Amino acid sequence: MVIVGGGFGGLKAAAHLAREKVRVTLLDRHNYHLFQPLLYQVATAGLSPADIASPLRSVLRKAKNVRVLLEEATSIDPARRVVHLNSGEVSYDALILAAGARHAYFGHPEWESVAPGLKTLEDALEIRRRVLLAFERAETTAEESERRTLLTFVVVGGGPTGVELAGAIAEIAHRTIARDFRRVDPSESRIVLLEGGPRLLASFPERLAARARADLERMGVEVHIGAVATRITPEAVFVGEERIATRTVLWAAGMAGSPLAKSLGAPLDRAGRVIVKPDLSIPEHPEVFVIGDLASFTQDGVVLAGVAQVAMQQGVAAAENALGLLDGRPTKTFHYLDLGTMATIGRASAVAVLGPGGRIQLAGYMAWLSWVFLHVVMLINFRSRVLVMVEWIWAYVTFGRGARLITGAWKVEPPAGEGGTK
């Protein structure tokens, strides 16, 4: 059996198959499982990459029947039952495809270089670099209009990721940075959150969405509703006629299924996700299961959201169905049990819908405490838990950010600024 992708869905499936009488190969193009719900904290300098990433081999150390391969799948050939890799191929009797999604730019691929999205660790480090660099450049620039442009941050998309990014940047701008810079006046910073739809957090109850908006505005975020970005350039974001001058645009709107989906020959929805059957398999190929962000599964008239809980439950279901198929048993219909959903806005502020049927709705401090508690518990191993707790307690007490490094491509010349010694 082959699993493509070591995210929440694929990893859960692999773990579920541990010690079963089946040989499993898990392919991923990274050597780690990423705890994606906290990725925005890496992007906003709160956590280090290693805090939210665990080597897949370590996680699956005891699953002796599971082989982990660091390989990139390039396409699937369902007729021959093989996964093509960058080098070579792997054949399968049953396949669980959990290859995820990437951000999409609504027909404007040229926006990607100006407005990076947030799906991978590399994305997060790039966003961190841009945000921190904007403050540094604002500190050195003499011209006032340029400084204001540098201190304007635009987040496109008012879903959970957009809300989390906007809130975190507002905290950096108004709290963390305030003490360390000499010239930049934090009150000059402007954080704009653009949402094309009628309200933030469309998947949350209206009352909580309104609360999230109020909390964001209290933190100094300008929330623009019904505001669709019509043009994005390195100098500005345009919303119709309105021009917002900025050097830092972050993309948190829209996503598209992995291009692997196309090679299946199965029907896709508009976002490029595979429309799966009730047992998560695809038409004509009962041995191919698609789960997580790449699957389009309709329950009670609604397509399930691309969240970790959905992926994990589908991972277990797909693993069970794949096992059953190989044993000649009939597969079972997947049913998602909604245990709740939450989004954090900032320090001591979040919204949460908990319990089956969304019976408990929380906002503010209690929601934030539940968010902290659940995310720490969910983090995959003890070490990450301790590290994240240390970072968070430190950040809570000091308003600081622990990982304020600008790394990467901005300059790789011989050293000018490193009096560092050994």
Place this chain on the structure above:
Amino acid sequence: MVIVGGGFGGLKAAAHLAREKVRVTLLDRHNYHLFQPLLYQVATAGLSPADIASPLRSVLRKAKNVRVLLEEATSIDPARRVVHLNSGEVSYDALILAAGARHAYFGHPEWESVAPGLKTLEDALEIRRRVLLAFERAETTAEESERRTLLTFVVVGGGPTGVELAGAIAEIAHRTIARDFRRVDPSESRIVLLEGGPRLLASFPERLAARARADLERMGVEVHIGAVATRITPEAVFVGEERIATRTVLWAAGMAGSPLAKSLGAPLDRAGRVIVKPDLSIPEHPEVFVIGDLASFTQDGVVLAGVAQVAMQQGVAAAENALGLLDGRPTKTFHYLDLGTMATIGRASAVAVLGPGGRIQLAGYMAWLSWVFLHVVMLINFRSRVLVMVEWIWAYVTFGRGARLITGAWKVEPPAGEGGTK
């Protein structure tokens, strides 16, 4: 007053000038101070970059007379008393140049792409990527000779950095990796340490160097003495006629002063370091002080080594002398007080020379404990201390490595292996 470089020397000088009646500008091309003695731990997946890097602005938050600029100095014009930047220039009345050094390849610059050195965080992440990727590739390759080549690691240079790298890779190969991989047999791994001179750790007493060699060999490192790398290719390292097939070569031999030194017009030594006068200034320009790795300072007939202690003591002395100069007082001769030096070899193993005059010589467990204690104390802020302690205790108990991520350039295509969800 201008300080170029926020390493140990430059940062110490800036901190010493805090609250003095002088306006100080600290230039660095990174926004953080790097705790370089632990850089090899980032390179070997033991620590995260943010664990050993602190934003310069935060460190100098309370030094209200110090301005931090994220800028790259491109040259110095001592006649006009200006530092040229990538954009613009800064003028000074007194200059402290602490721009450090970079590894040098003894006239073979083409070796750099094959054999990365270890000076910056980017270097460390590149080495981490190569080492971890070699194990991953060894796991997937079917051919035995290729697997042996992938599992051969060559470290060039038997100084402290080379010893630390070789020891850490041996631990990864024989301990950490052993449990997680299915096909790779840790006993197949070969770690070769090449030293061109007559013994390891030339700056240490002979007895400790011999002990370090014995400890490394016990850990499975092949130590080759008097072995000069004569050719390095992507497939092998040549030592005269001997060919060592390998895909991973790390460079820990030789260094050269920052190219900034040339623009001073002062005499340089063979390694491109500025030969400074007894008060750390340069001939003809009493207002220019050079410290740290970039300075060549002879005391008792020996050129001081490029270590943090030297840089920090020189930072204080240069700051004092610069202040004195501006006040019309005579400058003072610098004298280095050697408080000791240490190198770690691996788990519970190190060598240390402590106390003035090197009275105390330690090896093994006690040396390692002193090393751990001193490095934790020296780490620049509380947060790093706690994080590093957590990582180290975890690593000590589990033999694990906390930051085993392969990030960076190996693939940036649309996702194939990310079933991660939000």
